[in-house]
Amino acid sequence: GAVVSQHPSWVICKSGTSVKIECRSLDFQATTMFWYRQFPKQSLMLMATSNEGSKATYEQGVEKDKFLINHASLTLSTLTVTSAHPEDSSFYICSARGRTDSIEKLFFGSGTQLSVL
């Protein structure tokens, strides 16, 4: 079946540094990937839609210069949290649309827990 690989699983960084999170579709091509953010005990919040070969579409309130998204190939999207601060600490999840058993659905990565000190 379709698999989305996300890494790192967790990262701790100092305030002011940048962190890159990778999201790969392992056995299918994903022209569109999604990036979410999730705080403890809360639902997933869509941050942006990543489109292969074009600029990402950001949701209202999400700073595009803060959260850089690159979708350079059909199997890889990256999210870079630039100049991270403690308030950026969160669980980040990516997903991609895929089809198995004739059903189109979202396949999710395992998530990345970011802790900014």
Place this chain on the structure above:
Amino acid sequence: LAKTTQPISMDSYEGQEVNITCSHNNIATNDYITWYQQFPSQGPRFIIQGYKTKVTNEVASLFIPADRKSSTLSLPRVSLSDTAVYYCLVGDAPSGSARQLTFGSGTQLTVLP
């Protein structure tokens, strides 16, 4: 985008059947209903998808009334490992669509021994 409403939490005991209902009053004609399961510190996982009537797979059933303004996820004989958050999403699923699927609050299901 169709907004969804679910109960915030539910408790059940092992071996019981659990039904989680989701309301989506402004569902569009092209929208499908998809349910996902999420364990702590993991990404969500697909459970089941349907458009109308009833759908059943190896882990759950999905009941959708004729007006499609709600749906019910049914988990037969739950076990402790079914403790998770369950999300119902509504959106068009055809291949090629760029429409996002929005997560609602989800339902925290706790299965007790």
